[in-house]
Amino acid sequence: xxxxxxxxxxxxxxxxxxxxxxxxxxxxxxxxxxxxxxxxxxxxxxxxxxxxxxxxxxxxxxxxxxxxxxxxxxxxxxxxxxxxxxxxxxxxxxxxxxxxxxxxxxxxxxxxxxxxxxxxxxxxxxxxxxxxxxxxxxxxxxxxxxxxxxxxxxxxxxxxxxxxxxxxxxxxxxxxxxxxxxxxxxxxxxxxxxxxxxxxxxxxxxxxxxxxxxxxxxxxxxxxxxxxxxxxxxxxxxxxxxxxxxxxxxxxxxxxxxxxxxxxxxxxxxxxxxxxxxxxxxxxxxxxxxxxxxxxxxxxxxxxxxxxxxxxxxxxxxxxxxxxxxxxxxxxxxxxxxxxxxxxxxxxxxxxxx
Amino acid sequence: xxxxxxxxxxxxxxxxxxxxxxxxxxxxxxxxxxxxxxxxxxxxxxxxxxxxxxxxxxxxxxxxxxxxxxxxxxxxxxxxxxxxxxxxxxxxxxxxxxxxxxxxxxxxxxxxxxxxxxxxxxxxxxxxxxxxxxxxxxxxxxxxxxxxxxxxxxxxxxxxxxxxxxxxxxxxxxxxxxxxxxxxxxxxxxxxxxxxxxxxxxxxxxxxxxxxxxxxxxxxxxxxxxxxxxxxxxxxxxxxxxxxxxxxxxxxxxxxxxxxxxxxxxxxxxxxxxxxxxxxxxxxxxxxxxxxxxxxxxxxxxxxxxxxxxxxxxxxxxxxxxxxxxxxxxxxxxxxxxxxxxxxxxxxxxxxxx
Numbered sequence: 169x170x171x172x173x174x175x176x177x178x179x180x181x182x183x184x185x186x187x188x189x190x191x192x193x194x195x196x197x198x199x200x201x202x203x204x205x206x207x208x209x210x211x212x213x214x215x216x217x218x219x220x221x222x223x224x225x226x227x228x229x230x231x232x233x234x235x236x237x238x239x240x241x242x243x244x245x246x247x248x249x250x251x252x253x254x255x256x257x258x259x260x261x262x263x264x265x266x267x268x269x270x271x272x273x274x275x276x277x278x279x280x281x282x283x284x285x286x287x288x289x290x291x292x293x294x295x296x297x298x299x300x301x302x303x304x305x306x307x308x309x310x311x312x313x314x315x316x317x318x319x320x321x322x323x324x325x326x327x328x329x330x331x332x333x334x335x336x337x338x339x340x341x342x343x344x345x346x347x348x349x350x351x352x353x354x355x356x357x358x359x360x361x362x363x364x365x366x367x368x369x370x371x372x373x374x375x376x377x378x379x380x381x382x383x384x385x386x387x388x389x390x391x392x393x394x395x396x397x398x399x400x401x402x403x404x405x406x407x408x409x410x411x412x413x414x415x416x417x418x419x420x421x422x423x424x425x426x427x428x429x430x431x432x433x434x435x436x437x438x439x440x441x442x443x444x445x446x447x448x449x450x451x452x453x454x455x456x457x458x459x460x461x462x463x464x465x466x467x468x469x470x471x472x473x474x475x476x477x478x479x480x481x482x483x484x485x486x487x488x489x490x491x492x493x494x495x496x497x498x499x500x501x502x503x504x505x506x507x508x509x510x511x512x513x514x515x516x517x518x519x520x521x522x
Numbered sequence: 523x524x525x526x527x528x529x530x531x532x533x534x535x536x537x538x539x540x541x542x543x544x545x546x547x548x549x550x551x552x553x554x555x556x557x558x559x560x561x562x563x564x565x566x567x568x569x570x571x572x573x574x575x576x577x578x579x580x581x582x583x584x585x586x587x588x589x590x591x592x593x594x595x596x597x598x599x600x601x602x603x604x605x606x607x608x609x610x611x612x613x614x615x616x617x618x619x620x621x622x623x624x625x626x627x628x629x630x631x632x633x634x635x636x637x638x639x640x641x642x643x644x645x646x647x648x649x650x651x652x653x654x655x656x657x658x659x660x661x662x663x664x665x666x667x668x669x670x671x672x673x674x675x676x677x678x679x680x681x682x683x684x685x686x687x688x689x690x691x692x693x694x695x696x697x698x699x700x701x702x703x704x705x706x707x708x709x710x711x712x713x714x715x716x717x718x719x720x721x722x723x724x725x726x727x728x729x730x731x732x733x734x735x736x737x738x739x740x741x742x743x744x745x746x747x748x749x750x751x752x753x754x755x756x757x758x759x760x761x762x763x764x765x766x767x768x769x770x771x772x773x774x775x776x777x778x779x780x781x782x783x784x785x786x787x788x789x790x791x792x793x794x795x796x797x798x799x800x801x802x803x804x805x806x807x808x809x810x811x812x813x814x815x816x817x818x819x820x821x822x823x824x825x826x827x828x829x830x831x832x833x834x835x836x837x838x839x840x841x842x843x844x845x846x847x848x849x850x851x852x853x854x855x856x857x858x859x860x861x862x863x864x865x866x867x868x869x870x871x872x873x874x875x876x
Contacts, residue, residue, distance in 0.1 A: 194675060232667065266674040270635075277638070281624075281668045284631070284638040313586070314635045320620040321548060321675040 171504045172494065173441065173462040176434070176452050181459030184433045185498065188406050191323030193495045195260055195267035195410075195488060196314075196397075197231060198329045199224035199274040199282075200390035201289035202298065205333025207366065209359050224330040225278035227253045227487050228269040231260070234517075237279035242518060249477045250518070253487040255437075255465060256328065258511045263496035265326075270314060272307065273389030285310045290388040293340055293370040297385050304380045304392045308425065311396020319401035326435070326495050327397060328410040328488015331390045338417035340367040340386035344374055345420045347454060350447050351413040358445045379424035387421075390414065395422040402428035409433070410491020412440035412448060412484065419455045429458050435491030438464035439484040463494045465511070466504035472515050475508075525858050526848065527792065527816040529803050535813030538787045539852065542760050545677030547849045549614055549621035549764075549842060550668075550751075551585060552683045553578035553628040553636075554744035555643035556652065559687025561720065563713050578684040579632035581607045581841050582623040585614070588871075591633035596872060603831045604872070607841035609791075609819060610682065612865045617850035619680075624668060626661065627743030639664045644742040647694055647724040651739050658734045658746045662779065665750020673755035680789070680849055681751060682764040682842015685744045692771035694721040694740035698728055699774045701808060704801050705767040712799045733778035741775075744768065749776040756782035763787070764845020766794035766802060766838065773809045783812050789845030792818035793838035817848050819865070820858035826869050829862075 174181040205211045205220050223243045226236040230253050236242055243251040260267055269282040273289045287307055290298040299307075319325050335351050342349035351363070370386040383392050394409070395418050401407045409415040415434050440448050441462040452460050468479035478484065493507060502510075528535040559565045559574050577597045580590040584607050590596055597605040614621055623636040627643045641661055644652040653661075673679050689705050696703035705717070724740040737746050748763075749772050755761045763769040769788050794802050795816040806814050822833035832838065847861060856864075 266671055268671060271638075277640070279640075281637050281639050281664050281671075283635050284625075285635050286631075286633075310635050317620055317622060317635075321546075 171463055171497065173438065174459065175449050176460040177457050178459065181433065181461065184406065184459050188324045189498050193265045193324045193326060193499060194318060194322035195265050195326040195328065195492060196270055196318055197228055197267060197488060198270045198272050198327060198390055198394055199228055199278065200272045200329065200331040200388060201275045202331060202333045202337050202388040203290065203292040204294065204336050204366065206292065207294060209362055210336055211332045220332045221275040223332050224274045225276045227251055227330040228278040228282065229280055231257050231267060232280045238276060245482065249474050249482050250515070251487060252478070252483045252485060252489040254514055254518070255489040255511060256487045256492045258507065258514045259492035259496035262502060262510050263499040265495060265499065268318065272393040283314060285393065287389050287393065290337065293337055293386050294366040297373065298337065298387050299384050299389060301380050301384045304383045307389055307392035308396040311393040312400040315397030315399065315401035316404060319404035322405055324406040324408055324495065325401050326408045326410050326488060326491050327394055328491060329390050329394065329414055330487050331388060331414070334388060334390060335413045336363050336366055337386065337388040338391070338414045339363055340370045341383065341391060341417040342420055343367055344371060344382045344386055347420060347451060349416070349451055350445060360445060379421060383421060391417050391421055394418045395425060398422045398432065399425055399427045402431040406431050408435045408491045408495060410435050410488035411486070412436045413446065416448065416451050416455060423456055429456055432458045434458065434460040435494040436462050437485050437490035438462045439478060439481065440490065443484065461494050463490055463497070464504060465493055466508045467511070469508060470512060472512060475511060475515055525817055525851065527795065528813065530806050530814040531811050532813065535787065535815065538760060538813050542678045543852050547619045547678045547680060547853060548672060548676035549619050549680040549682065549846060550624055550672055551582055551621060551842060552624045552626050552681060552744055552748055553582055553632065554626045554683065554685040554742060555629045556685060556687045556691050556742035557644065557646040558648065558690050558720065560646065561648060563716055564690055565686045574686045575629040577686050578628040579630045581605055581684040582632040582636065583634055585611050585621060586634045592630060599836065603828050603836050605841060606832070606837045606839060606843040608868055609843040609865060610841045610846045612861065612868045613846035613850035616856060616864050617853040619849060619853065622672065626747040637668060639747065641743050641747065644691065647691055647740050648720040651727065652691065652741050653738050653743060655734050655738045658737045661743055661746035662750040665747040666754040669751030669753065669755035670758060673758035676759055678760040678762055678849065679755050680762045680764050680842060680845050681748055682845060683744050683748065683768055684841050685742060685768070688742060688744060689767045690717050690720055691740065691742040691745070692768045693717055694724045695737065695745060695771040696774055697721055698725060698736045698740055701774060701805060703770070703805055704799060714799060733775060737775060745771050745775055748772045749779060752776045752786065753779055753781045756785040760785050762789045762845045762849060764789050764842035765840070766790045767800065770802065770805050770809060777810055783810055786812045788812065788814040789848040790816050791839050791844035792816045793832060793835065794844065797838065815848050817844055817851070818858060819847055820862045821865070823862060824866060826866060829865060829869055
C-alpha cells in the first residue's frame with residue numbers, strides 16, 4: 169500500500185483504510201450524459217462528435233463482457249488511446265470485485281442488465297438549463313434509494329462515473345457554490361479558455377442560491393444522482409467516490425443535502441493530483457473534511473504507448489479507474505508493478521481481439 | 523424454526539438451513555407479464571381486467587415505499603383481499619433483508635429504481651407463441667448476468683415473482699416437459715377446466731422438444747429469466763426460489779440448462795403444499811433432487827378477514843411471500859405467532875392509510 173498518497177484528512181484516511189481492508193467491495197458505474205459534451209473541443213471521450221453518446225454504454229458493456237455491443241471497439245480517442253475503463257476492468261477483475269451499472273441519464277442505454285432510474289440526459293449548459301428542478305429532485309430521491317440498497321450489500325461502495333463533458337458541468341457547479349475551482353480534463357492541453365467561457369455564460373442564468381436550482385441551471389444529471397447515493401449510502405457503509413473533478417462537484421452538492429463524512433473518501437489517480445492546471449487537493453480540503461487517496465498506477469513504465477499516454481495526461485481518470493485500482497490493491501495487496509503487468513495483459517488481449 | 527415443513531431432499535434441507543442461518547440474505551422481485559392473464563376468469567391478481575397489468579409495478583412499489591405510485595391502493599382482489607406482497611413486506615422489514623426489483627417483461631415499469639433487462643411481455647399462449655426463441659435466449663443470458671451479480675453480494679439470494687396469470691403458463695411448461703402437473707391458483711375455486719383448455723390448445727403449437735422452443739411456445743418471460751438467474755447464482759451462493767407453482771416450472775427448465783442443486787431450495791407457504799387441487803410436493807421430487815420448505819404463517823388465527831383469507835385459499839403465495847417469511851424466521855428466530863402480529867400491524871397501517 170506504499171503507493172497511495174494520502175491527503176485531505178489524513179487521520180481519517182488511515183481509519184478508512186483500516187476499516188475496509190478485510191471487507192467486501194462493490195463497484196457501481198453511473199452512466200450519464202450532458203449535451204455540453206457536444207461543444208467542439210470539450211472532450212476526448214469518444215472518437216468523434218457523433219460517437220460520444222455511445223461512450224457511457226460502451227464503457228459499461230466493456231466492463232461486463234470484455235468487449236462492447238453498442239459499438240465495434242472499446243471507447244478510445246481519435247488516435248487510439250483506450251478508455252480509462254481498461255484500468256477499471258483490470259482492477260475489478262484482479263480483485264474479484266463485483267459491479268453493477270446504473271443509467272442516470274445516458275442518451276443510449278447499455279446492452280446489459282442495468283439499474284434504470286427513468287432519468288433524462290442533461291442539456292447543454294452553455295445555452296440552456298441542464299434540467300428542471302423537479303428532475304434534480306427525482307435524481308436525488310432515486311440516488312438515495314439506489315445508494316441505500318447497494319450500501320446494504322457491501323462494506324465499501326465504490327462509485328465511478330462515465331459522463332462525457334462532465335468536467336465542464338462540474339466546474340460550473342463548483343464555481344456556482346463559490347469555490348475557486350480549476351479542473352482537470354481528458355485532454356492534455358486542457359481547453360481552459362473554452363471551459364471558462366461556457367461556465368461564465370452558464371452562471372449568468374443562476375437566479376437563486378438554492379442548491380437544487382444551482383444544479384438545474386448549470387449541472388448535469390450525474391451530480392445530484394451520485395450525491396443522493398452518497399447521502400444515504402454513507403449512513404450504511406463506507407463510500408469511495410472514484411474519480412477526479414466530478415467527485416469534487418458531487419461533494420460540494422452533497423455537503424448541502426447532507427452525508428456522513430466519517431464514511432466517505434475520494435480515490436483517484438496521481439494523474440489528477442499532479443495536474444498543475446487543476447487544484448484538486450486544495451479543493452477537497454475546502455469542500456469537506458474527508459480523506460482522499462491518489463494512486464500512481466505506474467503506467468509511465470508501460471511498453472505500450474496507449475497505456476503510457478495516461479501518464480502523459482490523456483484521460484487521467486474516469487469510469488472510476490483510480491478508486492477501483494486503490495480498492496483492488498487494498499483487497500489483493502498488489503503493488504503498481506503488478507497492476508501494470510495486469511493492465512498490459514488486458515491491453516494485449518484487446519489489441520489481439522480487435 | 524419448528525414451523526417449517528421440510529420435504530424434497532430433507533437431508534439437504536437441513537444442510538441448507540445450517541449454512542444460511544448466520545448468513546446474509548438478499549431478496550429479488552422479478553416482475554413480468556403474460557397476456558394469458560387477460561383471459562377472463564384466469565386470475566385474481568388485480569381488481570379488474572384493465573388493472574391487472576399494474577399489479578407487478580404496484581407490488582414492487584409497495585415493497586419499496588409502503589404504498590403504491592402507479593395505482594392508488596395496494597393490489598387487491600375485487601372484494602379487498604390484499605396482495606401476498608403484504609406478507610413479503612412484513613417478512614423483509616422484520617429481518618432487515620435488503621431487496622431489489624427486476625423488470626423482466628412487465629407491461630408497465632415501476633416508479634422506482636429497478637434492474638432493466640430490455641425484455642418484452644409474453645403473449646397469450648391460448649392463441650399464439652409466448653415469445654420468440656431469441657427472446658428466450660436473451661432472457662436466459664440476462665438472467666445469468668443478473669444472477670451472478672446478485673449472488674456475489676449475498677450468502678442467500680431469494681427470488682420471488684409477480685406475474686399475473688403465471689400459474690397457467692407454468693402448467694403449460696410443466697406438461698410440455700412431461701410432468702403430470704396440477705397447479706395452484708390465486709382463486710380458491712381453482713379454474714382447473716379453463717386452465718386445462720388453455721394449456722391443451724397451447725401444447726398443440728409445440729413442434730420441437732428443444733427446451734428454448736418449448737418456453738417460446740407456451741411459457742412466459744419470467745420462467746427463462748429466473749432459470750438463468752438460478753443457473754449462475756447457484757454456482758456462487760445459496761438460492762431460495764420463493765414461490766409455488768411457478769418455481770416448479772422454473773426448476774423444470776433450469777434442469778435442462780443446468781444449475782447447482784446443492785445450493786438450491788424452494789421456500790413456499792403451507793397454503794400451496796396443502797392445496798389438494800395441486801401436487802406440489804410430489805412434483806418437486808420428480809423434477810429435481812433439492813430440498814423444499816413450507817411455512818404456515820398462522821394467518822388462520824388473524825382477527826382480520828383480509829389476512830385470514832390467505833388460509834382459506836385466496837392468493838396462497840406470490841411476490842415471494844413464503845420464501846421471504848422462511849428467510850426472515852431463519853434470520854430473526856421469530857415464530858408464526860410473532861409473524862402474525864407483525865403482519866396484522868402492517869395490515870392495520872395500510873387500512874388506516876387508505
